[in-house]
Every structure is written in C-alpha cells, then in structure tokens.
Amino acid sequence: MSKVTSDMAISLDGFAAGPNQSLELPFGEGVLHAAVSRWMFEQPEANAEQIAAITAAKAYVMGRNMFGPGRGEWDLEWTGWWGDDPPYHAPVFVLTHHPRAALEMQGGTTFHFVTEGIEAALARAREAAGDGDVSIAGGAATVNQYLAAGLIDELRLHIVPVVLGEGERLLEGVGRLELEPLEVSGNALVTHAAYRPIR
C-alpha cells in the first residue's frame, strides 16, 4: 500500500538546519552538515537500509528553499543543488508561489513547480507515484506543514549526535501529536528512529 514518508536528518536537539542557511551553507552554520555527511558517506554499509529507503519513493515533494535559494520570481538558470543528474530519479514536486515550466533532468528526475499548495502537490505526487511511496523531502518547514495537516504516514528520523542550539526545528508548530514507534537502530554516527503519527 502506497504511503507518504519523510526522511529527515536532525540534531539531537531537533534542528534540521543550523542558523544562517545560504547557498554555500545549505544546512546552515554549525556541525550539522558534517555530521549528516558522515553517516551517509563514511559508513554507507552500516546505514545501507536507511539510505536505500530515502531514495525508494516514486515521487517527492519539497519546499522552495530545498530546491534553491532566493525568493520571488525564479532565476531560470537555477536547476537545483544536485547537478545534472539529481539523486531522485523520479518526479519532484516543488512548492512555490511562482509558476515555472517543468524541468527535466538526467536520470529520470523531473522538477514540477506547484503553486496550489501542499495538498495539491501531494495529490500530484501520489498520482505520479502510482503504487509507490511519496516522500516529503524537506526542508523542515515543509515537513512540519505536512505533519500539522496529518498527511505523513511514516516519519523517519536520522538523529545525528550533535546539539546545535539554534536553527530551523523539525516538529515545531505541528500541535500535539501522538506517534507509534516503528523501528529504532543506530551506530556511532547516527540514530535511526521511525514513527507513524496516529490520527
């Protein structure tokens, strides 16, 4: 059965990004980027199952800030952070207030720009995914919106062992919520903890 998932790397104190995110520092200041990179790239074998799950969805939804920096009208030269062959290999629906033509990349990734809000973007992603899962890819503000709306079936946290102290929090503004723990595992670089929000 197709479900809506979200994989988020957060610090132990719940931040998905440090302060002062920028083009050069998409995770913001602080050690979060280094900590996230370590578990994904230094120990891929130890985290193989979780890494595979992150890219198993058949369609993605992401916020504008995750696709690229800036606000307002699009800079049409900007085609995302990921180069010519992004790691999604599937349709990606980008939430924005500014229309833009779909952007077909190499390797099966196509970015679609959706101006009708989170439910519309999810509906389009579901349709594109067919029997596959849809992943809400981030950032934190976007995942929080979907959590608040009760639209996420499986929240998979990848908790890196750092305390940041400031930045953009996951799980903020989502109201009171109960969840069912699904899985927990970990190693020296990361703790994986998956939850199903209870409606």
Place this chain on the structure above:
Amino acid sequence: MSKVTSDMAISLDGFAAGPNQSLELPFGEGVLHAAVSRWMFEQPEANAEQIAAITAAKAYVMGRNMFGPGRGEWDLEWTGWWGDDPPYHAPVFVLTHHPRAALEMQGGTTFHFVTEGIEAALARAREAAGDGDVSIAGGAATVNQYLAAGLIDELRLHIVPVVLGEGERLLEGVGRLELEPLEVSGNALVTHAAYRPIR
C-alpha cells in the same frame, strides 16, 4: 569507574515537561506524564534494564523544583513528592538558595540541601557515592546546567512518542555539543538512546 549519569524522559520534540507545571501536574499539561507512566508501569519487563539503571546510582542531585513546588523559604512540612520511602535509597543533594537541615527518609534516602551551587552539590554527591555513579535526576533546567558545564558523562534519554509543542526543553542553553551514541533500543512505548558528551 564512577561516572555522572542522567536519565531523562522527554517528548519526541525534546520537552522534559509540558507547560504550567504545578503540584497536581508535576510534568505539566499535556500527555507527557501519561506517556512516561506507560513505559515505566505498563511494560516494566520490556524496559527492565533501563528502569534498573535509573535507580542504580549511589547518590543523586536534583533541582529545587524537582524536590517540590514553590520558591523562597522552605515549607518544612514538605518532604518531597515521593512519600515516606522515596525510590532513591541513597543520598539526594537538592540545589537550593535556602538552607534547610538534612531530611532522613525511610529506605536509605536522605535529602541534603546544598546552597553552594552545582559543582559543590556534585562534589558532595561524588563523595557520598564512593565508587558508585552519581545521577543528575532533573529537572531539565538542572540537567541543562550540568551539560553546559561539561559535567555529565552519560546522558540517557527515554524518548516517548508524543509531540508536546511547548514546555520545558532539555538540551536548551547548553551551547554546541558533540556526543557519542552509546546504545539505542526501544519498543512501542519508548525509545531509549544513551549518549556520552565529548569534551
């Protein structure tokens, strides 16, 4: 080797207590108290190792608010939340600005009131514990002070699957910190995750 531990139950969004703590609601408003009670009292077998570890220390330190409600001079009728035979069975050093004579309870628990600050309280607890561990029992503000001072060797989180949205946060005001994950396990009611702060 003797170490300084702290066991804290927190919500998935990092709160050790909900808002508006009071005599009737020591965990504050919200579902935190119920969620904490569930894993400790509904499934003690599934969490036996962690529950045993919480009370394995040979001396404890706690903040004034954990010992009892109110501020200012002591109400000498108040002897803690725990009845005549508190679960500590060891010396407990209570941080306070107001001196009070030591209070000997049944079962080996004696409350000592320390006005000289967190380092003095820890020194007295270490001496009392001998070769045993010292546990910083709470609340969140007290544990945060000890974390910020670099005085905790092992932080054992018991993460209950609820999002509270407001209350008193653990890991707040402790600055940037890196930690080493020690253990992770869990079940349907709680995720246990232990960390060693790296100095």
